[in-house]
Amino acid sequence: MAKILIPTALRQFTEQSDSVDVTGATVREALDQLTVRYPNIKKNLFNDQGKLRSFVNVYVNDEDIRYLDKDGTKLTGSETISIVPSVAGGATAVADTAPALSNEEVARYSRHLILPEVGMEGQTKLKRASVVMIGAGGLGAPLGLYLAAAGVGRIGIVDFDVVDASNLQRQVIHGTSDIGRKKLDSAGDRMRDINPNIRVDKFDAGLTSENALEILRDYDIVVDGTDNFATRYLVNDACAILKKPNVYGSIFRFEGQASVLTYQDGPCYRCLYPEPPPPGLVPSCAEGGVLGILPGIIGVIQATEAAKIILGIGTPLKGRLLLYDALEMRFRELKLRRNPECPVCGDHPTITKLIDYQEFCGMPPMNAEPAPTGDAIDAIELKRKLDRGDNFVLIDVREPHEYQIARIPGARLIPLGELPKHLRELDLNGEYVMQCKSGARSQRAVDLLKQNGFKNVVNMTGGILAWSDKVDPSVPKY
């Protein structure tokens, strides 16, 4: 005969007995016997559906039946059965505690509430959830709009940038009247206008190895909308260390990628790309251009994945890299596997804290000394040289379609990619000034010429943008 020990508080239902002997082949049968003999105890142990209440744990001897066969756990007749409550709690801030939806919210979320996969339970999950977006730019724009509209209760934004005219072609969260405002403020206002029920946390900073863990720790999900490799590896490693899902997206010209990384046992960005590409190989959107509509699609895919993770529905984009080609209008999918040798998420990680990601990506540290200026001239100096009629050649190394937008009078166009085959046309002893949009590509052109024996070559710092700023404002900036 097995013995059920009765907790003090329940003895009022068992005529003050502190233990009750039962027969029965399983725990369920033993408990049924108890409730048949003492019907009033039933409400304390089982809910209206006849299931054990959430706060009731049953132990057979010293083993929790959840780790045995649940209430089907077999009894031989000599066991002691204990009923033990599970107790927890805490002074959680009032704002974070189980929020009921107001009538206004019920009306607002009606089309969610009638979806059985969302319903009141799912909408409450969205309201309790927190998501942090890294960047309020191309990908951050659709993300912020849709996460706010969907009712994600707390949305963090990390961004240090200011709205520029060249952003408006794709960053639809900002408007023309926002030019010059902080993206944080512009995006925050727009999101709160769409849905005043949400909270927006603003982090007016770039994400760094020093602040990343502190900022990301506070959120359920991280959504990466960054445009550079250093921050992408930083977000990846921080999420791997914090064990948080990282909804990744990236865009380039007409193509995009998306995946859910460091989620459950899935792979991370380093499993896909262990090392960043050499600096300069993959141009940024500012250098390479991007179809304005492209981040709309990729950002909305990221928002969808974030919502699915919060709701716990569907199949997450985990272990899969989604590739999108806008020109062919085609989606492809690659399988990704977690690499057991991965330095951050592998079986024996060697990177357990954040590193210097500028250095990792082969870029000069942020506070490095500027390059020696002997091989460079600025826009004003170039203007003087032109006005004096100095004997030199100005070479514009941008692409022909950029040359059509704006040019410096007298510049000869040789796109950087074609420069090697034109070297023979240039005079080894001639004087050359290399120029591009902002000064980066032209520096690579200077290096190329010097490696090929040209002595008298200088870079024009700031490119045609500086020319427009300092010399001729009628030249449009793009």
Added chain:
Amino acid sequence: MIEIATEPWETMVRHAELTYPNECCGAMLGRLNGGSKLVKEAIPMENAYAGEQAARYELRPEDLLEADHQARARGLDLIGIFHSHPDCDAYFSTTDLKNSCPWYSFVVLSIQNGKFNHANSFLPDVDQTAAEREELKWPKF
């Protein structure tokens, strides 16, 4: 009404102040005497909550099982659970209610700047929808 004797009360306050700024928790053993309860012993327990413990606590069922064994061995009953609210009033939060159990008195100690400030006791209902305030007496010095 629940009354706490001097020795267990000092144990509870010390445990709460030492665990500050995190939440502490533990069990109270004593006797039922008609409608009133007398706490004769307090057992400090480890907060088993896996995340930030500044505003959350969790008791291990194994620890409660052990406390129940001890109570029986000494002719006492497990009659209550205590926990602290650091820099926060001694109210019964929604989190407390949703993770409670109707069989016990729940004593909450408010610890402000590391020092005991005030306390309340609550009796949650079986459906975890409401908790009734219970008169609490502790030794005043």
